[in-house]
Amino acid sequence: MKLVCEEASLLTARMKSFRLMPVSDTDIMADNALPGEYFVFNFDNGDNNSLQRCYTLVSAEQGKFYEFIIEDRGAGSASNVISRLLQQRKEVNISGRGGNITFNTIKNKKNVLLIAGGVGITLPMALIRECFKSYGYSAPGVFVQLILSCHDLGSVPCLNELLDLHTQCGWFSMRIHVTRVRLDKSSDFVRAGRIDLSIDEIKGVPESAIVCGGADFAQSMVTAVSTRFPQALIAVEAFSSGRSLDHIVESDTHKKEITLKSMGKVISVDSGLTVLDNLISHNVSIRNMCRSGICGSCKFRLHSGEVRSEPDFCLSAKDKSEKIHLACCSFPSENAVIDII
Ligand code: FES
Structure with missing residues (x-):
């Protein structure tokens, strides 16, 4: 399309x-x-x-x-x-x-916790808008709370819209944790410092938690939510660190080689790009969907050499012991010999 x-x-x-x-x-x-x-x-x-x-x-x-x-x-x-x-x-x-996190994921839940880091706000934003379409200003017995971590208030998209909903909708509240600027005052919706779920106030006991953000942020929040609310169903949308994933400027000093063993093909790769982006740029066909270490469609086996892998949400201990990696979460750090699975 x-x-x-x-x-x-x-x-x-x-x-x-x-x-x-x-x-x-x-x-x-x-x-x-x-x-x-x-x-x-x-x-x-x-x-x-x-x-x-x-x-x-x-x-x-x-x-x-x-x-x-x-x-x-x-x-x-x-x-x-x-x-x-x-x-x-x-x-x-x-x-x-x-992706399977939509309004359907939360619509029958009474207490939903949305946690987002930086640009990870886009998925909660989609869900909050769908909640508003369905609930309007009032939804007795339903509570949706958003906790957002960001550098400063100026980096929060749709801040006015969120504030309107926070002040007018009984079913919604938000708290923004500002990590890179000093605040002279805190309010009910803005705090200085990082999210700390071991002590931060959360209303009620969430049935469902949705965590969105960079891989490291998401992993730490999943651990924190499951420790504090072990009964909560947790859904995650995570992405690799922006700079590595998003950087497309090539540099000769970054050049390595990946050998695709069963194809008998050797490609020159850039260690600043994921293995997935390197393969795609050489027209090597590899399944991929989420590009965030969630769906597991971009697996490859590392026969020799090394790759640097960022945290993911789908490889099992067995996969890892068998040297299976995800192309969307791995960067070439040395010459390597692989096979796409
Ligand atoms: S594309 Fe989904 S895990 Fe890599």
């Missing part, structure tokens, strides 16, 4: 909302695209490097528009390329969708 940008609006210094319209029919979005799902954007960085990135659908009107929030990580990053292409009204190809 191809989408083109109908409207772009600046939300923060680095984040923009893109309202996209379909320009061709396809099955990918025809079948009820649900806010909270992620969509696989395929685009070219201008040097014939094809890139794929996943972005969360924040809101939609079926067949009419699809809204995504994208953080531009600056020159040389994939997010900078896609932001530019969208603003130039270039058509962007969507090749797949995934």
Whole structure:
């Protein structure tokens, strides 16, 4: 399916909302695209490097528009390329969708805890908007609380909208933890310092917790939630560290080689890119969906050499003992011999 940008609006210094319209029919979005799902954007960085990135659908009107929030990580990053292409009204190809955290995940839950770090706010934002569509201002017996960690208030997209909901909806409250600026005053919705779930106040006992953010943040929050609320069902959307995942500038000093054993193919790779991005840029076919270490579709076996792997959410101890890695969470650190599984 191809989408083109109908409207772009600046939300923060680095984040923009893109309202996209379909320009061709396809099955990918025809079948009820649900806010909270992620969509696989395929685009070219201008040097014939094809890139794929996943972005969360924040809101939609079926067949009419699809809204995504994208953080531009600056020159040389994939997010900078896609932001530019969208603003130039270039058509962007969507090749797949995934993710299963939507309003359906939380709609029958009485107490829901949403925890987000930085740009991880996009999925909670999608869920909160869907809650508002369904509940309006009042939903007796339902409580949704958002805890967001960010550098400063200026980096929070849709802050006014969240504040409106916080002050007007009985079912919603939020607290923002600001980590990089000093605050002279705290209020009921903003605090200085990191989230500490061992002591931070949480209303009631959450039945369901949804954690969204970078892999390290997500892993620490999952541990903290499961320690404090062992009965809570936890769902996670995590992504690899932005710089490594998003950086597409090549440097000769980064060059390594990956040998694809059963294909008999050797490719020159960049250690600043994931194994997945390296394989895709050499037109090596490899299944992938979430690009966040969740779906497990991009497994490969490391026969020799080394890769640097970031935390993931799906490999078992057995997988790891058998030297199975995820291409979306691994970076070439030495020459390596692998096979895609
Ligand atoms: S693409 Fe989903 S785990 Fe790698």
